Amino acid sequence: MTSRALSGGRAASAPLLGHETEPTIFEMSVPGRSAYQLRTTNVPATALAELIPAAHLNGDVLDIAEVSERDLVAHFTRLSHRQFSVDLGMYPLGSCTMKYNPKFCDAVANDPGLNSVHPASPAELTQGWLELLVTLEETLCAVTGMAAATLQPAAGAAGELTGLLLMRAYHSANGDPRRRILIPDSAHGTNPASVTLGGYEVTTIPSNDRGLVDLEKLKASLGPDVAGIMLTNPNTLGLFEEEITEIAAAVHEVGGLLYYDGANLNAILGVVRPGDMGFDIVHMNLHKTFATPHGGGGPGAGPVAVSQRLVDFLPGPKATRVEDGTHAWVKPSRSIGRVHGWHGNAMVLARALAYIDVHGGDGLTRVAKYAVLNANWLRHRLRATLPAAYDRVCMHECVLTATPLKNAYGVRGLDVAKALLEEGFHSPTVYFPLIVEEALMFEPTETESLQTLEALAEAIERIAQRAIDDPDGLHRAPQTTPVSRVDEARAARHLIPTEDAASR
């Protein structure tokens, strides 16, 4: 009803002016209002009932929402004002590589010459796309030291599962699919979940007192039923697995394969390649390492590169350069099949190639070096406030701990993370990896300046001072954000996933 609808043009809910919540688009809806405009087609307007049997027609009108274009713009603009983003400020989420996303790469991908191409167009009419995909595949192989790659997986976790299916196909072709996959206790949660979906069992390998894979315990877990190991290197503690060649030799010795979780590839670009470390399968998160925007939680892209012995098993069809210099879709001879409805997240792939072209081999190496420099500077700068879990040179991220603040003042890592929001910084990753108490995992990335790092350090020092002066205040932080701490237990206890569930 019109009289009950809330204003679509009222700006008071913007954080700029206060703390009012933003109405939902459904609360702004007024019957009969509309925004859409369509082409004049002159197609005969035959009644639907004459085209489609009544048994298929929905007797009810599906209620979407009815707003003006002006209100639509205001609503989503105000929502955008209630959202932190890389473009707004530093986003030091460990393991997520929230670096600056160059606008140029978006512009390149949004060219209609790429963006308006139908994925089922004949290859003869999409030679540009196929060449782009082949070029990207070759480039990613050069970066990782692998033989070939699939660009289909839509995200890192999809890449993991693809890699595990490749492992299974390889071992099955040798007559024994094997049973177990080894994973360090510091691994991302997607690793064990992917292992289960790949039809394997997880054997967890403990870390040693230096935060690295315990080589002796690893060797003790190996056997002829081990299909492979999944490793992140540098690992989720931001530490390089220094015994990687020994690990690789031991796993290969029993006929297992090495899987490289590329979540932390940013740390080693141009310095060391997974292929040279002995890995057989590598997934990359293009949305991390190659700076494609995260989109609030996707789209990503998780290409998987493999060593020579796995090339024939790759998903397909694959864009391939053929003898006459043109490009065609070719399915590898023993392909596991498609892992995506089409050719992968093509627009993300195009952005990543543009990013790589701008940087070149020299620029990518600087990316890694400055990322590692920034992380080490921050780790060292904060050593008196938030000590590192493992206090030595780290790679692109550092895992610090709030344990001293917790023990002295009862202020937990979560409180520090929430208080940082009030300071205008996004929080680090909290309580991960699971093996570090009160973990705060900072990944500053290479695109943040020394001045920004210093400002972050000073903000953390102010929070540490608040821990002494007003610990209760920290438990209540943040208060200056669009909403204060949300009741997560309530959300889970009484699920309201839609407007319709809310109004019931």
Add this chain to the structure above:
Amino acid sequence: MADYLPHTPAEIDEMLAFLGMDSLDQLFAHIPPAVRLSQGLDLPEGMSEPDVAALFTRYTSANQSKASEMTCFAGAGVYDHEVPAVVKMLAGRSEFVTAYTPYQPEVAQGVLQAIFEYQTLITRLSGLPIPNASLYDAATGLVEALNMAHGATTRQKMVISAGVHPHWREVAKTFARGTGHEIVEVALKDGVTDWGSVDASNAAAIVASYPNYLGVLEDMSGAKALAVANDALFVLGADPVAAGVLKTAGQWGADIFVGEGQPFGTPLAFGGPFLGLFACTSEQTRRLPGRIVGETLDSNGRRSFVTTLRAREQDIRREKATSNVCTNQTLMAVTAAIQLGWLGTQGLREVATRCAQGAHYLFDELVKIEGVRAVSTQPFFREFAVRIGHDASTVLLTMANDGVLGGVSVAALTGDPDPSLDGEVDEVLLVTVTERRTKEEIDRYVEVLRKAIGQ
């Protein structure tokens, strides 16, 4: 030296000095020399943005079939719909584009509320109450649906209509290599699933598509009855635009809805990133894959939104999780919410209606051509398959010379022999009409096809 790095040489020296180092290489001294790259990457030097832009024209100019220059009648799950400036501008706001997954809800209410609105819209379009925050695409959404059906029934047999998109079926088979699911495909007769030909006993899921990939509107009550009779879940892949006028998945009795959300504001994009739509009955809530946003209150009693039911997810359940989904396609979900807001109740109805009107107008004109006949006598919505008496792939290339992307060759889509069609598959052309196609364009299509097949 073109890049986005802020460090000046003086600052690098200052930072290294603070660390007690005198070179960047010292930061990597603990990496075994045996595995280190001695020569750097074998890649070209970096280039400036304008130079890379010039390089990329090599790709864009070689893509002859771009819809910006060719009239698009191709579909197969990917449709050339109107995407207005307002949707592109709003969805392109950098607050949405450059945000991460909303782990800190206090500073992520924008994305969280947009997802909540998206979820509401998906439940209305699907007629099922429990949505998620999106999946990668429809094909991987189907895989999650099968895993959910396995979780609900502990069975592994998946009975899938050959009317389900060939790529979706192929993706389901790929992932079944890991889960061990048995995929049983059910052939089509006259474009309609021959459910009577299959033994569905002990099935976890009965999977159908509405319309099916050949465009045919099948009566879904047979599939539903088969699911009920065998105590299996009914999984329905449906065109979300069709929901503007046709029965929803919920109205057909589906337990799980999957769909491709590309038609809501996402360009053709050479196939991705797209948007996997997913919704299910409340019985399956605890098995929901991916993220879900729920409404709650903040500590000051204000309405707020947060990702919830987190205990299902991979980062908590690890190897016991039933899905490994972490990243989804949030930006496409936000885009869909904005596009649907722009369309509104009447706009969605009108788009759906115009698709049907255009497709039927073209169909009627095409079957008048000597040598062109329909693959099925059954009703359709916005897409249909015709046999054209010539190799469809060749005809498409000929039509392209006249500026028309004439559809999709079904043989190219299915690859191997496929239970969806018999006879000469090479001659089958799948044709789509959206609300963007004018009568003039449709009439021209008829002329161009006539010319291409010599009629």
